[in-house]
Amino acid sequence: SQKIEQNSEALNIQEGKTATLTCNYTNYSPAYLQWYRQDPGRGPVFLLLIRENEKEKRKERLKVTFDTTLKQSLFHITASQPADSATYLCALLNTGGFKTIFGAGTRLFVKA
Amino acid sequence: SAVISQKPSRDICQRGTSLTIQCQVDSQVTMMFWYRQQPGQSLTLIATANQGSEATYESGFVIDKFPISRPNLTFSTLTVSNMSPEDSSIYLCSVDVAGGGGELFFGEGSRLTVL
Numbered sequence: 001s002q003k004i005e006q007n008s009e010a011l012n013i014q015e016g017k018t019a020t021l022t023c024n025y026t027n028y029s030p031a032y033l034q035w036y037r038q039d040p041g042r043g044p045v046f047l048l049l050i051r052e053n054e055k056e057k058r059k060e061r062l063k064v065t066f067d068t069t070l071k072q073s074l075f076h077i078t079a080s081q082p083a084d085s086a087t088y089l090c091a092l093l094n095t096g097g098f099k100t101i102f103g104a105g106t107r108l109f110v111k112a
Numbered sequence: 113s114a115v116i117s118q119k120p121s122r123d124i125c126q127r128g129t130s131l132t133i134q135c136q137v138d139s140q141v142t143m144m145f146w147y148r149q150q151p152g153q154s155l156t157l158i159a160t161a162n163q164g165s166e167a168t169y170e171s172g173f174v175i176d177k178f179p180i181s182r183p184n185l186t187f188s189t190l191t192v193s194n195m196s197p198e199d200s201s202i203y204l205c206s207v208d209v210a211g212g213g214g215e216l217f218f219g220e221g222s223r224l225t226v227l
Contacts, residue, residue, distance in 0.1 A: 032214040043116075043204055043218030044155070089154060093214045098143060099170075100208075100216055104154040 002027040004103035006090055012109045019077040021106045023090030026071060028101075030092040033066055033073050038087045038105065047088075048075075052095070080110045114139050114209050118219035125226050130193045133222045135205030140185035143208040145216070146178075150201045158203075161188050195226045 005024045013019050023033070031052055036044035050057045050066045050073070057064045063076040077084050090103040115138040125131050135144070142162055147155040159169045159180055167180040182188045192199050202221040209217065 034214060034216075036216075041221075041223075043206075043220050044216075046215045046217065049214050091216075098208070099145070099157055099160060100214070101157065102147075102155040 002101075004028070004090060004092060004101060006088075006103040006106045008104060008106070010107040010109055012111065013080055015081060015110055015112050017080055019080045019084065019108055019110070021075040021088050021090075021108065023073040023075070023103055024071060025092060028071075028092050029095045030068075031095040031097075032093040033064075034091045034093070034100070035062075035064060035073075035075050036089040036091060036102075038089055044089055044102075077108075080108075082110045082112050084108060085110050114141065114207050114217040116205055116207060116217055116219035118205055118222050120222055121220060122223040123225070125195050125224060127196055127226060129195055130191055131195065131224060132189050132191045133203050133205070135188045135190070135219055137186045137207055139209065141207040141209050142185065142211050144182065144188050145206045145208070146180065146188075146190045147204040147206060148201045149204060149221070155204065158190070192224065195224070197226045200224060200226045 003026045034049045035047045038044045048064045050064045061078045065074045087105040087107045089105040091100050117136045119134045144161045146158040158173045159167045161167045161180045161182040179191045202223045204221045205219045206216045
């Protein structure tokens with residue numbers, strides 16, 4: 001069956017450190033892999049998209065890697081800040097498809 | 113980008129009633145999606161609503177329970193019919209402005225509580 005797995009346990013890190021979140025998938029052939037941020041009571045906000053033929057994408061303090069062999073994406077936030085505390089969702093758009101499917105998300109807490 | 117307004121933002125409903133959620137987009141978009149997010153869970157796709165065609169529902173969701181209208185390129189409604197407490201969720205409207213480009217924009221959601 002198809003699965004998108006993110007660490008269900010919350011990630012607690014100290015301000016200034018790098019947060020690394022993991023997304024693993026099975027039985028998908030994603031054309032795109034995306035990361036979204038969701039704050040409590042709000043809709044998800046798009047952060048980054050990486051295509052199947054890309055290995056890495058950066059945007060300011062954010063970095064995403066995509067390994068289609070391992071079927072895994074890593075999402076990094078460098079120099080983390082308390083304001084980065086949120087739930088981060090991994091999402092896939094399958095090749096030839098138009099529906100985006102979401103993982104369960106990982107809650108990140110950054111302590112000052 | 114796109115700015116999406118949803119109404120109502122929240123409501124408390126009685127079992128057996130129906131509620132219609134409205135989604136207004138500030139630009140014309142072809143692809144619109146309705147998601148449900150149950151407490152503590154991730155987003156589950158209910159249906160895809162493209163203008164000019166019938167909505168396409170995902171497994172586990174049926175038109176009689178979640179009728180959708182898409183009268184034009186900037187507006188859609190989702191009705192939750194004959195509600196039960198299990199329908200208590202956040203319902204989210206989203207759009208793909210690039211028409212398959214991947215990036216989704218979301219409304220703030222409609223939080224429904226069914227008593």
